[in-house]
Amino acid sequence: MAERLIEVDGLKVQFATEDGIVHAVDGVDFELSRGEVLGIVGESGSGKSVTAMTLLGLTRDRNTRFEGEVRYKGRNVLAMNEDELQEVRGNEMSMIFQDPMTSLNPVYSVGAQICEAIQVHERADKRTARRRAIDLLKQVGIPNADSRVDNYPHEFSGGMRQRAMIAMALACNPDVLIADEPTTALDVTIQAQIIELIDRLKDEFNSAVILITHDLGVVAEIADEILVMYAGRVVERAKTRDLFYDPQMPYTWGLLGSIPRLDRPRQERLHSIKGTPPSLIRAPTGCKFRPRCPHAFDKCMDEPPLENRVETPGHLDRCWLSVAEKRQLREATLSGEEEAA
Amino acid sequence: MIAFVIRRLIGALLVLIAVSFITYLIFVKIPGGDPAFRIAGRTATAQNIEDIRQKLKLDAPFYEQYWAMMKSLFSGSLVSYSSQLNVVDQIKAGIPATFSLCIGAAIIWLFFGILVGIISAVTAGRWSDRVITVLALIGISLPVFWLGLMARYFFAQGHPFAFMPDGGYVPFTANPWQWFTHLLMPWWVLAVLFIGFYGRVLRSNILDTINEDYVRTAKAKGLAYKRVMVKHVLRNSLIPIVTLFGLDFAAVIGGSAILTETVFDLKGVGWYAAQAVQDLDLPPIMGVTIYATFFIVLFSVVVDLTYAWLDPRIRPT
Numbered sequence: 052m053a054e055r056l057i058e059v060d061g062l063k064v065q066f067a068t069e070d071g072i073v074h075a076v077d078g079v080d081f082e083l084s085r086g087e088v089l090g091i092v093g094e095s096g097s098g099k100s101v102t103a104m105t106l107l108g109l110t111r112d113r114n115t116r117f118e119g120e121v122r123y124k125g126r127n128v129l130a131m132n133e134d135e136l137q138e139v140r141g142n143e144m145s146m147i148f149q150d151p152m153t154s155l156n157p158v159y160s161v162g163a164q165i166c167e168a169i170q171v172h173e174r175a176d177k178r179t180a181r182r183r184a185i186d187l188l189k190q191v192g193i194p195n196a197d198s199r200v201d202n203y204p205h206e207f208s209g210g211m212r213q214r215a216m217i218a219m220a221l222a223c224n225p226d227v228l229i230a231d232e233p234t235t236a237l238d239v240t241i242q243a244q245i246i247e248l249i250d251r252l253k254d255e256f257n258s259a260v261i262l263i264t265h266d267l268g269v270v271a272e273i274a275d276e277i278l279v280m281y282a283g284r285v286v287e288r289a290k291t292r293d294l295f296y297d298p299q300m301p302y303t304w305g306l307l308g309s310i311p312r313l314d315r316p317r318q319e320r321l322h323s324i325k326g327t328p329p330s331l332i333r334a335p336t337g338c339k340f341r342p343r344c345p346h347a348f349d350k351c352m353d354e355p356p357l358e359n360r361v362e363t364p365g366h367l368d369r370c371w372l373s374v375a376e377k378r379q380l381r382e383a384t385l386s387g388e389e390e391a392a
Numbered sequence: 393m394i395a396f397v398i399r400r401l402i403g404a405l406l407v408l409i410a411v412s413f414i415t416y417l418i419f420v421k422i423p424g425g426d427p428a429f430r431i432a433g434r435t436a437t438a439q440n441i442e443d444i445r446q447k448l449k450l451d452a453p454f455y456e457q458y459w460a461m462m463k464s465l466f467s468g469s470l471v472s473y474s475s476q477l478n479v480v481d482q483i484k485a486g487i488p489a490t491f492s493l494c495i496g497a498a499i500i501w502l503f504f505g506i507l508v509g510i511i512s513a514v515t516a517g518r519w520s521d522r523v524i525t526v527l528a529l530i531g532i533s534l535p536v537f538w539l540g541l542m543a544r545y546f547f548a549q550g551h552p553f554a555f556m557p558d559g560g561y562v563p564f565t566a567n568p569w570q571w572f573t574h575l576l577m578p579w580w581v582l583a584v585l586f587i588g589f590y591g592r593v594l595r596s597n598i599l600d601t602i603n604e605d606y607v608r609t610a611k612a613k614g615l616a617y618k619r620v621m622v623k624h625v626l627r628n629s630l631i632p633i634v635t636l637f638g639l640d641f642a643a644v645i646g647g648s649a650i651l652t653e654t655v656f657d658l659k660g661v662g663w664y665a666a667q668a669v670q671d672l673d674l675p676p677i678m679g680v681t682i683y684a685t686f687f688i689v690l691f692s693v694v695v696d697l698t699y700a701w702l703d704p705r706i707r708p709t
Contacts, residue, residue: 107612133617141614148612153605156624157705158631167623168613203704219613 053084056226056259057106061119064101064110071332075101077283078119083227088253088260090270090291092306093280096328099263102280103229105129106261107144108136123227142172145220149232151212155204161188161215162200168222187218190255191248210241217248221256228253229261234269246272267306271295279303282329282339285357289366299361299368299377302340304384338369346372346380400696404689411685412678416458419674426450427473427674448473465679474671479679482664489561490660492571493652494644496579501586502637508587509594510626516599524591531588540581540655547577559657578656582649586640590633597629604628631702635695642691646684 064076076098083089091099104110106121108128121128123139131139148154155164165184169175175183181200188196191214204212213233220228230249234242250273253260262270270277270291277294279287279302287300298304305324326343329335335342337352344351350371357367361374370377428444429436445451449460464470470479512524545551548558556577562570601607602625610624650662657663661680668676700707 109608109611137614137616139614140612146612148605148609150605154609156606156610156628158628158703160704167610167615171614171616171619205705216609219609 053086055082055084056124057081057083057261058122059102059106059119060122062102062105062121063116063118064098064105065116065118066112067114067116068332072116073331074283074334075331076105077334079278079280079283079285081278081285081288083259083261085226085257085259086253087276088250088262088270088274090274090277091261091263091280092265092267092270092277094265094324094328096331097280098283098331099280100231103146103231103261103263106227106229107140107146109146138172141168141220141225142223143225144227144229145223145225146229146231147213147216147220147233150236151209151216152236154216155212157204160201160203161207162202165200165215165219165222168219172223183222184218187222188215190221190252191215191218192244193218209237210244213237213241213245214248217245217252221252221258224256224258226258227261228256228258229263231263232265233262235264235266242269249273267295279306282334283331284339284369285367286340286370287368288357289363289368293361293363293366297361297363297366297378298381299366299374300340300370301344301346301372301377301380301384303368304381308385338371345384346376396700397693397697400693404693407689408682408685412462412682413458415678415681416454416461416674419672419677420454422672430672431473461675461678465675465682470675470679472668472673472675474673479675482676483661483679483683486659486661486664488563488660489658490645490647490649490653490662492561492564492575493578493582493649493658493660494641496575497582497586497644497649497652498637498641500579501583501590504583504587505590506594506630506633508591509598512591513595513598513602514621516595521595528588528591531584532592534584536581536585536651537655539584540578540652543577543581544655559655561658561660578652578658581655582644582652590636593636594629594633597632598625601625601629631699634698634702638691638695638698639688642687643684645691646687647680648684 059079059081062076062079063074066073066075079098079102081089091102093099101110105117106123106128108131117129119129123144128136128139155161159167162181162184165187166177166180169180169183185196185200188200193199193211193214199207204215207215213236217233228249233249234245237245246269249260249262252258260273262274264270267277274291277287277289277291278285279294279300281302287294287298287303289297289299294303295307298307302324309323324343325345329339329342337354338344338347339354341347341351348371353371355369355371357369359365359367360370361368372380427448428441428450431444432440449457452460461470465479468478468480471477472479472482508524508528512521512528515521543556544558547553547556557570557574560574562574564571607620607624610620615623647660647662647665649660650666652658653660653662654666661683664676665680665684667673668680
């Protein structure tokens with residue numbers, strides 16, 4: 052079995068704000084081994100980005116409270132001091148962000164920013180770092196990397212900036228690459244290229260990847276396992292194949308149903324999940340998805356635990372409906388009949 | 393790049409011409425601004441006034457007069473209507489005092505403005521930030537003439553201290569130490585307003601920049617807090633301060649330190665301008681206006697070039 056890199060155990064992240072305590076992440080568990088790709092999927096505000104940033108200690112603040120553990124190779128990241136964290140960041144775990152337009156500092160050249168990432172963790176003189184930066188840019192597919200290395204971010208296109216971000220993230224050959232919505236701000240054609248690039252580099256650099264997105268289509272290609280998050284919790288967790296062919300949670304159906312498809316009869320309107328994500332300050336009692344769920348019943352006033360309910364081991368969900376009921380209702384949702392009814 | 397500079401310099405020349413022309417026009421239209429009346433004095437006869445008119449060619453169309461005045465100004469032969477002193481010489485005589493005052497004050501306000509801004513941004517919301525905010529607002533609100541007089545009263549006139557010289561200017565070449573002590577109070581009085589203002593501006597710039605995505609990227613790379621703050625946050629937050637500083641410095645050099653110069657009896661360019669305006673004495677007013685416009689225009693070009701150097705996004709290609 053591949054080396055276990057990350058174990059997240061009962062992670063809770065709370066932000067104290069003037070309006071009350073925001074339960075941004077409310078009990079998340081997962082593991083990640085070398086070579087794996089874990090997809091974390093959910094709407095805005097589901098806690099997926101906070102989870103990812105917490106892995107790097109980027110959510111630390113006077114007003115933040117943590118519970119549970121995040122272990123990187125057995126060491127608890129939440130308990131590390133700033134110096135230890137800085138050693139981990141960029142070196143062992145690194146991160147790519149959503150908007151490549153704003154994630155690079157406009158006043159330094161792309162090369163300088165990559166060199167900075169190299170030199171903060173390794174004893175490399177300027178020339179070595181620069182050569183490494185050029186190599187990295189070549190690896191992520193920047194043409195004329197030798198001269199492009201001195202360009203400023205505004206001279207790069209969006210896709211190239213995201214490639215540069217990836218080059219920077221891989222500069223110190225990290226074990227874990229966390230990609231937070233890496234394709235959301237890009238053109239569709241570029242999206243596929245970036246996802247392919249991440250998939251290829253994962254093998255070349257022998258890393259594990261956490262891919263965060265609100266778009267199931269993006270993770271379908273490369274993820275081994277998928278966590279579906281809602282209101283700060285994991286509501287379904289399964290191998291990618293199982294999640295797409297046998298989704299158990301009505302929320303997941305909603306996500307799947309909102310992908311436009313050509314292989315089904317054309318619908319009048321694209322399916323959408325009704326309502327808005329719940330307040331993370333005063334979350335609804337019972338199942339957090341209950342207020343928006345068309346299939347909610349009495350039992351949903353108690354919160355269902357995340358457990359294995361189908362035949363496939365390792366496929367977990369939080370829904371009280373029986374597996375048979377789910378499969379029946381699901382067909383209706385996904386084919387869009389429910390919309391018409 | 394060279395084309396950019398040339399374009400800016402041509403623009404600067406046009407601004408100079410426009411400003412001088414408008415100033416002239418305003419003066420001609422001011423009631424009681426007729427120079428002949430003022431030069432002739434209270435007991436003048438109509439013939440006296442007419443003679444002066446003839447002599448100064450005040451009957452010529454105003455654009456001819458304007459042209460004649462600009463010619464004599466740039467050839468250095470323009471004299472004041474009231475004192476008959478050469479305008480260019482007078483401005484030159486005021487420059488050492490004005491430059492000493494402005495450069496010293498600028499160093500103080502830039503240094504302390506940035507320091508105050510950084511401290512209050514880093515401790516935002518805590519007591520030190522609150523204290524600085526209150527002090528900055530007081531500093532911005534204090535009028536120079538009041539603050540200057542208070543400083544003189546308390547530190548120079550014996551209530552209770554008298555260890556500072558009470559106004560006046562000593563040239564650096566005559567006695568550097570006296571030069572320094574005479575300027576110490578004016579420097580601070582002039583700088584206080586700017587310290588408060590720059591501190592506030594920088595504080596909000598830093599707080600905005602801290603939330604930028606690229607700062608998060610810098611942290612995620614594993615950079616230490618100090619390096620993130622200096623190389624990524626401060627570097628970007630200081631860019632707008634450069635603009636402010638360039639224009640403010642040009643303004644005080646150009647004579648807008650009038651109040652400080654007057655309160656502390658520093659016979660600089662601002663003081664000279666104040667005298668000329670009191671007398672409605674056109675030639676010095678024109679001279680000082682051109683002098684001030686020159687510095688404003690010059691420094692805005694310098695600011696643009698510095699800006700392009702600091703921010704690659706606006707570099708002309």
